[in-house]
Amino acid sequence: MIKNYLKVAWRNLVKNKVHSFINIISLSVGMTVSMLIGLWIWSELSFDRYHKNYESIARVMQNQTTNGEISSLKAMPIPVAYQLRHLYASDFKYVILSSWTNPHLISFKDKNLSISGNFMEPDAPEMLTLKMLSGNRNGLKDPASILLSQSVAKAIFGNTNVADxxxxxxxxxxKIAGVYQDLPANTSLSNISFIAPWAIYARTPDVTQAESDWNQNSFQIFAQVATARDMASVSSKIKNIKFDNEDGDGKQFKPEIFLYPMSRWHLYSEFNNGVSAGGDIKYVWLFGIVGIFVMVLACINFMNLSTARSEKRAREVGIRKAMGSLQGQLILQFLSESLLTALLAFAVSLFLTQLVLPFFNNLAGKQISILWADPVFWLCGIGFAALSGLFAGSYPAFYLSSFKPVKVMKGVFRLGSMAGIPRKALVVAQFTFSVIMIIGTIVVFRQVQFVKNRPVGYNRAGLVMVRPYSETLHRHIGAFRNDLLQAGAIAEVAESGNQITRGSRTSGGFKWSGKDPNLSDQFATFAVTAQYGKTIGWQFKAGRDFSKGSVADQDGLVLNESAVKYMGLKNPVGQVIGWNDKNYTILGVTKDMVVESPYEPIKPTIFYPTTEAGIINLRINPKISTADALTAIEATYKKYAPGEPFDYKFVDEEYADKFNNEERIGKLASSFAGLAIFISCLGLFGMASFMAEQRTKEIGVRKVLGASAFTLWSLLSKDFILLVIISLAIATPVGYYFMHNWLQHYTYHTGLPWWLFAATAAGSITITLVTVSYQSIKAALANPVKSLRSE
Structure with a gap:
């Protein structure tokens, strides 16, 4: 029986080639989108599961309250780790101090590489369950040792057998104590390419001074609780350890320590007023819903085309019933056809998925591959295809099998005027979803462009940042500057404690005239050398810049507009500010500069003078080419810092990276929207083809009676245009509602102008006309003699 069902199903597929092609292609495209989204979601949901202790590892964080607003900070003081180990030893298996992940210079003979890594305490490799290729995880217990990743070992030595x-x-x-397998891309710590002993880092002056400083929030602390299920209770136990040890200035921020599980690092990275407020999990839900809807669109095509051809299948149903077939057998027959179509579409979708994966990975910033060897993948894939086939074929199966054989065989069977309503409703549903996706995609791109065009307060063009790996260049910064100025390669050079495109340190304890005694102040602070303003091209609102060589300016400050507003100063220039038991004079006020997220308000920022800092900023001379300038800079750099790689970053490229996430989501959304429209158009094409076939004789009669080709084209197209207009009427308010709410998450956001929706409507109608016109024009130009010869 099953063999017969499949044989008849195959014959029907071969007999109706256009109908079958449209069904298989639309289903396979829908399955491809769903498969890509499914692989992407799996990559997101499996983030950090590489670590065996995934469920019991946590980051130690703190909430601080400033003027009623709670901020959640990853940066921690060193004494917190000591206190956790001392007072709560039974609650923790490991408590690990760590530096931040930064590039460092690794040298071996004549090889000098810039590698990103961390200084961590000896138990870190065990806690993270690193997979060792050589050596062992206990290697860091020797303070003169280091662990390298597989890729770094191969880059330096060409192999991983490099112990000792x-x-x-x-x-x-x-000494190299071991080599570990590269951490996969879907881990939060994937960019750690070496781990060096914390003891080396602890010997540096800044860390030594911070050993007992509860206010120095400059380090990372990771921990593994003794039992994963006790994490919440342990977090509750330790919340006051910093507050109880703070001095008066520190207590004003009411610090509360808490554990944030590794399982939430990636998808729930955002905090709002001290509470976890989501993060990338919203994109998991969004694309999951998109995948389901795109698949539903493909299934709608199957339903529409199958029910549209019901009159042609009606006589077959009548004969089968007259021969004794039961309705259940007919249902199985039609379901077997849809299952065969779905399985063929699944096979095509595997090919399409493999074909587009490189493009998709580039677009999504992932390293996804089809899990060919995973039986769960095949079980889910074939099961999904079967469910899709059953879902797509269920309505046609029950609908076609319900025909009455007597009416069909007598030739009095008619579908009636109401029979087309379900098909029309499904077409409306298809285009409604597609139009909503188009609106969403346009708004995302408009939002990114709106924020990109936001004034940044300085000149990004031709600005280069360099982070030296030793103090050598800093000691010769004057000679370095003079050589480059004489060579004409740069316009100016200066040093700063922070990158202009990254977050800055925060400090409190400032005192000024008129300050509210209850105000818990918190400012972003930048250490800069005198030429910093000229180098980056900041713009003054009042006062002046630091003067090179001025001793008096060592007690001066430059504030941004937000800092002046925060302090409530009317005439800030010349006023005195107290900080760290020292008085400073405000020299000038600059326009606000976008330093951190361009989507968020700018922090009150104070720039203070220094003679040496970690970042070297260079303004390329606009009169020479960038390539020539970089060549000259590199040569001079190596003159004063021989053996160090010249690693530089363009500020405009670093700034553009801030938009990567939104742009990536926008590109993915636009790709899926395009595929949704393609699937919907396939359905329209199939429906238009069928309607033209059904109305062949009517078109012939109208042509004989004098109807023009344009009149016939209008006749066949107007029904589809009406359906699209209904879709637009539904999709426009729904799209407006969702995108308006999405934009409210951003402090700086674009609007939703009327023309956006008008353009979407015009585009949708144009796409519809293009899709159905081929069949409409073909039918309108057909010779009526051929269609009427049987009359």
């Missing part, structure tokens, strides 16, 4: 070889990390000679 000695390399230099910055200025420290270290």
């Amino acid at each position: 070889k000695v390399i230099k990390l910055d200025t420290s000679s270290l």
Whole structure:
């Protein structure tokens, strides 16, 4: 029986080639989209599961309250780790201090590489369950050792059998204690390419001074609780350890320590007023819904085309019933046809998925591959295809099998005027979803462009940042500057404690005239050398810049507009501000500069003078080419810092990276919207083809009676245009509602002008006309003699 069902199903597929092609292609495209989204979602949901202790590892964080607003900080003071180990030893298996992930210079003989990594305490590799290729996880217990990732070991030595070889990390000679497998891309710590002992880092002056400073929030602390299910209770136990040890200035921020599980790092990274408020999980839900709807669109095509051809299948149903077939057998027959179509579409979708995966990975910033060897993938894939086939074929199966054989065989069977309503409703549903996706895609791109065009308060063009790996260049910064100025490669150079495109340190304890005694102040602070303003091209609202060589300016400050507003100063220039038991004079006020997220308000920022800092900023001379300038800068850099790689970053490129996430989501959404429209158009094409076939004789009669081709084209197209107009009427308010709410998440956001919806409507109608016109024009131009010869 099953064999017969499949044989008849195959014959019907072959017999109706256009109908079958449209069904298989639309289903396969829908399955491809769903498969890509499914693989992407799996990559997101499996984030950090590489670590065996995934459920019991946490980041130690703190909430601080400033003027009623709670901020959640990853940066922690060192004494918190000591206190956790001392007072709560039974609650933790490991408590690990760590530096931030930064590039460092690794040298071996004549090789000098810039590698990103961390300084961590000895138990870190065990807590993270690193997979060792050579050596063992306990290697960091030797303070003169280092662990390298597989890719770094191969880059330096060409293999991973490098145990006991000695390399230099910055200025420290270290023995390689082991090589670990590269951490996968879907881990939060994937960019850690080496782990060096915390003891080396602890010897640096800044860390030594912070050993007992409860206010120095400059480090990371990771922990593994003894039992994963106790994480919430342990978090509750430790919340006051910082507050109880703070001095008066620190207590004003009411710090509360808490554990944030690794399972929430990636998808729930955002906090609002001290509470986890989501993050990338919204994109998991969004694309999950998109995948379902795109698949539903493909299934709608199957339903529409199957029910539209019901009159042609009606006589077959009548004969089968007259021969004794039961309705259940007919249902199985039609379901077997849809299952066969779905399985063929699944096979095509595997090919399409493999074909577009490189493009998709580039677009999504992922390293996804089809899980060919995973039986769960095949079980889910074939099961999904079967469910799609059953869903797509269920309505046609029950509908076609319900025909009465007597009426069909007598030739009096008619579908009636109401029979087309379900098909029309499904077409409306298709285009409604597609139009909503188009509106959403346009709004996302408009939002990114709106924020990109936001004034940044300085000149990004031709601005380059360099982070030296030692103090050598800083000691010769004057000679370095003079050489480059004489060569005409730069316009100016200056140093700063922070990158202009990254977050800055925060400080409190400032005092000024008229300050509210209850105000808990918190400012972003930048250490800069005197030429910083000229180098970056900041714009003054009042006062002046720092003067090079001025001793008096060592006690001066430059504030941004937000800082002046925050302080409530009317005439800020010349006023005195107290900070760290020292008085400073405000020299000038600059326009606000976008330093952190361009989507958020600018922080009150104070720039203070220094003679040396970690970042070197260079303004390329606009009169020479960038390539020539970089060549000259690199040569001079190597003159004063021989053996160090010249690693530079363009500020405009670093700033553009801030939009990567939104742009990536926008590109993915536009791709899926395009595929949704394609699937909907396939359905329209199939419906138009069928309607033209059904109305062949009517078109012939109208042509004989004098109807023009344009009149016939209008006749066949108007029904589809009406359906699209109904879709637009539904999609426009729904799209407006959702995108308006989405934009409210951003402090700076674009609007929703009327022309956006008008353009979407015009585009949708144009696409519809283009889709159905081929069949309409073909039918209108057909020779009526051929269609009427049987009359």
